[in-house]
Amino acid sequence: MPFTEKDLDAWLYEARPVAGCRTCEEEWERRRKALAERDGWGAFAASQAIRRHPGHSGCR
Numbered sequence: 001m002p003f004t005e006k007d008l009d010a011w012l013y014e015a016r017p018v019a020g021c022r023t024c025e026e027e028w029e030r031r032r033k034a035l036a037e038r039d040g041w042g043a044f045a046a047s048q049a050i051r052r053h054p055g056h057s058g059c060r
């Protein structure tokens, strides 16, 4: 399976925010702003945070 740069971008910025999860909502907004500002690293970090934070409970 060929792995293109486009695929990599899709993976880097992939995120599935969970409805009702406050962390997801905040990170999703951060990701959206970062993309609007062409801040690739910021968008990646926010996407990663959405993928990685445990629980999706909104608790801190």
Ligand SMILES: [Zn+2]
Pocket: 017, 018, 021, 022, 023, 024, 025, 050, 053, 055, 056, 057, 058
């Ligand atoms: Zn979440």
